[in-house]
Amino acid sequence: MSHSTYNQFWKEANSTINDLLVQEIPAEPLKPEKDRLTVFQKLATLYIKYVQIFRKLESSYDQVVHPQKRRILRQVLDGTMGRLLEVKDEMVNLEFSEFHYFDDILSDLKLTPNDIEIPIPKYFLHERKKVLQEREQVLGKILAKMGPTVKDSDREAKKMSLEEAIRLVQIHERARQGRLRAKFMREIRLEEEREKLAAQRGAPTLDPDVAATRIQKIWKGFIQRKVTRREREEEMVFIGMVPGKEVKTKKITPQAFAEKTEVDRRITQEENEVEYQQALVTIKEKIRQVEGPDIKETMQDQIRQWFIECRDATGKFPDYPDEEDGGSSLLFKEKTPEEVEAELKEKEEEKGKKKGKKGKKSGKKSEKKKKLLRFGI
Structure with missing residues (x-):
């Protein structure tokens, strides 16, 4: 398709x-x-x-x-x-x-x-x-290192000495020769019996017309059976009961052509995927080299503008966001300077509260130590 x-x-x-x-x-x-x-x-x-x-x-x-x-x-x-x-x-x-x-x-x-x-x-x-092929290779290496298993060793043929092997071959060869000799003698005996019967009956006499008729009958029967057999095979192939004979030509069947097209498309997929991955790297590097300086200058201008707007709104320059808070990415989230300043103040207040709690805990511990020292404990 x-x-x-x-x-x-x-x-x-x-x-x-x-x-x-x-x-x-x-x-x-x-x-x-x-x-x-x-x-x-x-x-x-x-x-x-x-x-x-x-x-x-x-x-x-x-x-x-x-x-x-x-x-x-x-x-x-x-x-x-x-x-x-x-x-x-x-x-x-x-x-x-x-x-x-x-x-x-x-x-x-x-x-x-x-x-x-x-x-x-x-x-x-x-x-x-690729994963399946690598897995097969690893399994092959493991099996090669392990050697034959116990089941394979049990199935090994029983070892035989040279004399026993020669004796076994001789036995089989003598048996084969005996069978051939018996077959040959049986054929000779049958031939002798046929000759005796022919001598007793005498020479056969057959009319030439009758002989010709018999030959024609046998030949016509053979030809008709051959034609009937061929027609029956063609009919079975036509109705799909028997697969047709392979035609030794270069003509490709529709099924084979469709399979070949699918395989070619999969090869094209792999080639396009490789080109796509290479293009991603190339385009990224090209953008970094060509448009990178302009993007960098634009971002620096936005950061400067943000600082100026914060100073105009609050009267002082704000602190630069920490890396933990997101760094300069906070400045590009389409927020006003007041919103960013409020978020930074909230985070500073939270940090101050945490430090205050730690200071109270340390103060309580020092008071307990002083009381213990007063009582000599």
């Missing part, structure tokens, strides 16, 4: 999600439904529609080659899978069963059971290919 087809799948899935959200989150709260069957019908309908959405998003995510689109698709796909599990859990809690019957709903929606099968997402395997 073409790229536009998968984009259309994505568009249809988004449209269906919006419709389902309107149903699930209405503007006005609905009254609680008491009929158990009605609730199950609603949940089952939601479940089937989310399965269809999941199938479209999964196929789109597997074949779309744009890195930015794939990131957005992945978020929507993960959210759809999560919602699908939630609906399934609600159905299980309602029916107390893991298995449900959607015959009537499928009939109303004009769907088949194959349309609600949940495929395993292909990115589970393709995106973890």
Whole structure:
């Protein structure tokens, strides 16, 4: 399928999600439904529609080659899978069963059971290919270091001496020669019996026309059986009961062409992802070099302007925010100088209260020590 087809799948899935959200989150709260069957019908309908959405998003995510689109698709796909599990859990809690019957709903929606099968997402395997390969290599190294297991050693063939092996080979060879000799003698005996019978009967006499008729009959029967066998094979291939013979030509079947296209798209995805990551680094460095000085000057001007506005509003220059409070980021939160000054004063007052509490505690401890010293304790 073409790229536009998968984009259309994505568009249809988004449209269906919006419709389902309107149903699930209405503007006005609905009254609680008491009929158990009605609730199950609603949940089952939601479940089937989310399965269809999941199938479209999964196929789109597997074949779309744009890195930015794939990131957005992945978020929507993960959210759809999560919602699908939630609906399934609600159905299980309602029916107390893991298995449900959607015959009537499928009939109303004009769907088949194959349309609600949940495929395993292909990115589970393709995106973890390197991890799985590394895991196999590690397991192979561990097994190689451990050596053969106990079961393998038990299955090892019993060792045999050279004399026993020679004797075994001789026994089998003599038996083979004996069987051949017996077969040869049996054929000689049968041939002698046929010759005796032919001598007793005498030379056969057959009319040439009768002989020709017999030859024609046998030949025509052979040809007709061959034609019938070929026609039967062609009919079985035509109705799909038997796979057709492989044609030794360079023509590619539609299934093979579709599989090849999917593999090529996955290769293109990897190439585009590498280019995307490289472009992120390049663009970030370019912005830092080209626009960095201008951004720095703009931020410095904003900080100076903020200090001047604070001085005009309060009559003095404010303290620069500490790193713990956020530093210069506090100055860029679209707050007025008065608001920032009030926040800084509140934090200073809190710090002063904490210091005062610590001073009172230390004063109480020193008074206790003085009393103990007076009484000689």
